[in-house]
Amino acid sequence: MKTKNLIVSFTVLMIAWVLLNWTIDPVNLIIGASISIFLVVVFCSKCELFTDIKITPKAFIYTFIYLFVFIIELIKANIDITRRVLSPKLQINPGIVKVKTKLKSKMARLILADSITLTPGTFTLQVEEDVFYIHCIDTRCGDDVEKATEEIVRKFEKYLEVLYD
Amino acid sequence: METIKLIGAIMILMGSFSLLIAVIGLLRMPDVYNRVQAGTKASTLGAIVSFIGVGLYTVESWGDGNWLGRVIILIIFILLTNPVSSHVLMRVAYFTKIPLTKLTKTDMLKKDGNTIIKEGENE
Structure with missing residues (x-):
């Protein structure tokens, strides 16, 4: 599990380096790789940022589907x-509604909460384990937890379920 | 190349329009929560669209003059930091008991009893 975390962190740093420099000059790539390895070994050897991400072709495709759906x-x-x-x-009919998520992974919950916040009209106010309290600018569902979950969470959750354990 | 530049310019214009909507929303909304909503929301799409516009506008000059890669990094950072900062703003507003507007239909968090405040009282 630890190696997967290191590899994913390294890849993310490397992509950031290439995008920042916007060149694939070999010298540049070697400098970037050495800096990335250093940072990954020093800072990511103990963190658990990417431990529960899945690396399968299906997950790879679903990442792009998720981004598309999100946009x-x-x-x-x-x-x-x-x-x-x-x-x-x-x-406007503002209000705070309660939704429940099935996601177990911390990272998946973070991404779900961030996606809800970034989607206009809904805003994650408080997270308690699997319960999210969401401020809606237009509450159509009122106090009904099931209905609110269906409306706000489900559209993102079905893709995140595939991406994370 | 001229067409891509034109598309870039139009995208910058659309982004500016989105930011204008954010400002109007900020002025018109009745309470803190809806203001944060209007402000952060439009600014996300506004910033993203303007940045892509800038990237497309400078796309013809490869190498140092090209901003597309850097702009993608900027967009990723906005997507990571914007929700966190605005979430903190709204949470602080809620837990320091700034009142919700009278238009508010429901407040599930109050009905369930907010645990954070109880924990604070115990200390």
């Missing part, structure tokens, strides 16, 4: 917020 949701929700802000009669 679509982002744009859809942004249009929705724009409509609400610009309408003369400020159409």
Whole structure:
């Protein structure tokens, strides 16, 4: 498990280095690789950042599907917020709803909470184990936990389930 | 190349429009929570779209003048930090008991009893 964490951390650092320099010059790559190895060995040998990520072809494809779904949701929700802000009669029904997630991994929950926050109209206010309290700008579901979960969490959760253990 | 530059310029314009919506939302919303919502939301998409626009605008000059890679890094950092910082803002607002607006329909966190405040009292 530990090697997987190191390899994934190294890959992430290396991608960041290549993107920052925007060149694939061999000298540049060697410098980047040595710095990445140093950082990974010093800082990531004990952390558990990527220990529960899955490295399979299916997970790889689902990462891109997840990003695509996320961007679509982002744009859809942004249009929705724009409509609400610009309408003369400020159409909002704010409220705090409670949702439950099936995800076990800490990293997956972090990504889920971040995705909910980044999607306009919903905002993670408090996380307690598998319960998320979410501030909605438009609460259609009220106190119904099941319905709120279906509406807010499910669309992201079904992809994250594949990505993480 | 001219077309890509034009697309970049249009994307920067769209990003600016999104940020303008964020400001209008910030002014019009009734309470802290909805203001944070309007502010952070539009700024995410606004910033992302403007950054991609800048990347496309400089795409013709390979090497040092090209910003596309750096812009992708910037977008990743925004996606990582923006939700955390705004989440902290909203949490602090809630747990220092800044009132929700009268329009609020439901508050499940209050009904369930917020554990954080209870823990603080015990200490």
